Amino acid sequence: MKHFFSRIYSNIVLCEDLYEMVFSWNEEVQLPLPGQFCTIHVAQSTSPLLRRPFAFSGFDPLEKTASIVFKKVGVSTEILAGKQCGDVVDIIGPLGNSFLAYPQRQRNILVAGGTGLGPIFFWKRFLQQQKASSLMVAGYSSKSLVPDIEEFDDETVVICTDDGSQGFRGTVVDYLRTLPDDFFQDTTLYCCGPWGMLKACNDFALDQGSECYVSLEQIMACGVGACMGCAVKIIGESSFARVCIEGPVFNSKVIAWT
Ligand SMILES: Cc1cc2nc3c(=O)[nH]c(=O)nc-3n(C[C@H](O)[C@H](O)[C@H](O)COP(=O)(O)OP(=O)(O)OC[C@H]3O[C@@H](n4cnc5c(N)ncnc54)[C@H](O)[C@@H]3O)c2cc1C
Ligand code: FES
Numbered sequence: 001m002k003h004f005f006s007r008i009y010s011n012i013v014l015c016e017d018l019y020e021m022v023f024s025w026n027e028e029v030q031l032p033l034p035g036q037f038c039t040i041h042v043a044q045s046t047s048p049l050l051r052r053p054f055a056f057s058g059f060d061p062l063e064k065t066a067s068i069v070f071k072k073v074g075v076s077t078e079i080l081a082g083k084q085c086g087d088v089v090d091i092i093g094p095l096g097n098s099f100l101a102y103p104q105r106q107r108n109i110l111v112a113g114g115t116g117l118g119p120i121f122f123w124k125r126f127l128q129q130q131k132a133s134s135l136m137v138a139g140y141s142s143k144s145l146v147p148d149i150e151e152f153d154d155e156t157v158v159i160c161t162d163d164g165s166q167g168f169r170g171t172v173v174d175y176l177r178t179l180p181d182d183f184f185q186d187t188t189l190y191c192c193g194p195w196g197m198l199k200a201c202n203d204f205a206l207d208q209g210s211e212c213y214v215s216l217e218q219i220m221a222c223g224v225g226a227c228m229g230c231a232v233k234i235i236g237e238s239s240f241a242r243v244c245i246e247g248p249v250f251n252s253k254v255i256a257w258t
Contacts, residue, residue, distance in 0.1 A: 001095055001224075002029040008087045009065055011080075014147035017072040018115075019081050020057065023089060025066045030094060032056040032066055034123035035215055035249045038093025039223040042079040051092065052076040053220045055192070055248070057118030058125065069118035069147075095223060096248050099123045099190055099213060101132060106186040108134035109210075111172050111201055113193020114145075119215055120192050121151065139172035139197065173200045184208035191215070191252075202252035212252040218243040233258070 004026040011021045025031075032038070039051035054068040072081045083089065099119075101108075108127055112120035117138060127134050136157045140146050143165035152159060159167030160175050168175045172193075176184075187208075191201045192215040205212030221229035225245040233256040234241045241247060241254075 001093060002026065003090075003092045004029060005088050006091050008083050008085055008089060009063075010085055011083050014069065014149060016144050017081075018069065018145070018147055019072065020067055020069050021080065021083065022060075022065050022067045023091070025059065025064045027064060031061070032059050032094040033098035034126045035098035035119055036094040036096050037119075037248060038066075038068070038091050038095060039220070040076075040080065041090040042076045042083075044090075048075050048079075050076075050221060051090075051223055052080075053095075053217075053223055053244070055119035055215065055217075056094065056122055058122050067118075069115065069121075071115045092223065096244060097246070099126075099215070099249055101127060101130060102188050102211070103130075103132065105188050105211070107183070107188070108132060109176070109184075109187055109189045110134050110136040111176075111189060111191040111193070111197070112136065112138040113172065113191075113197040114140070115217070116192030116194075116197075116215070117147065120190065123190055137172045137175055139175075139193070140166075142166075171200070172197060173204050176204055181208065184210045187211075188213065192217075198252070199257045202255070202257060205252060213249055214252045214255065215248045216243050216250065216255075217248070220244055232256075 006023040009022040037053050037055045039053050041051045057069040058067040110120045139160045141162045187210045189205050189212040198214040218230040221227045223244050230243040231240040234254045
């Protein structure tokens with residue numbers, strides 16, 4: 001993990017309020033892995049004061065660039081959305097743990113909801129490079145929130161919308177329920193998205209006897225383990241885990257889902 005300044009290569013709109021920002025990577029810094037995140041201080045002033053966490057959505061070793069996919073939801077992401085090619089951003093990363101592959105298992109199912117798209121896409125491409133296949137299921141409330149990206153045309157990607165305006169009508173878990181039960185034997189689920197979706201994925205995986213890993217997006221203050229602001233309740237001896245240090249990726253069985 002290092003603190004460095006990075007130059008923005010591009011910052012494009014993928015769909016309503018969703019952006020993909022590509023930025024230069026400092027060669028002295030360890031390469032980011034799928035599941036890991038960085039924190040960005042979006043302004044050169046003290047307002048907004050706090051750094052904001054974003055998961056990596058990719059890394060290009062030839063161009064030496066990393067990327068994030070982010071949604072404009074408040075002060076910092078509004079500023080980030082206004083950044084242009086050539087602007088400089090203040091980064092700390094890579095932070096946290098990463099997704100791990102289990103080659104002895106037969107199948108990988110990748111589930112993304114909302115801004116969970118970035119890390120899940122990064123993981124899908126990473127598995128592809130390792131010659132491991134995967135099925136990706138991405139959920140949105142409606143068509144206007146589905147990013148217009150080439151990779152969604154792939155037959156290994158299923159789009160679900162709550163209102164049925166694009167792809168499968170229903171939630172990602174509704175879609176998973178349409179697959180035969182034996183599909184989930186020897187399967188690992190990797191999920192990133194809103195808490196409710198992750199909880200539903202955990203419940204589904206428990207029913208099916210599949211392993212399930214979730215990447216959590218808690219509100220963070222320091223991002224480096226010092227404040228406990230990102231702690232989640234877990235099952236076991238130590239009752240809390242810090243998402244920024246012990247996570248953001250957890251086996252879903254250890255989370256005390258509320
Ligand atoms: C490990 C990690 C990875 C993340 N990866 C991504 C990513 O890849 N893309 C992305 O768009 N966002 C991601 N987030 C969430 C992102 O950090 C917040 O959306 C961002 O901090 C909002 O900043 P803001 O100043 O624009 O919003 P604020 O003005 O601070 O808040 C606006 C609204 O967003 C909510 N919010 C703030 N922080 C979070 C959070 N961490 N999770 C959920 N809701 C939040 C607030 O409750 C409020 O309702 C990630 C968070 C974590 C912890
Ligand atoms: S954000 Fe401070 S401990 Fe995780």
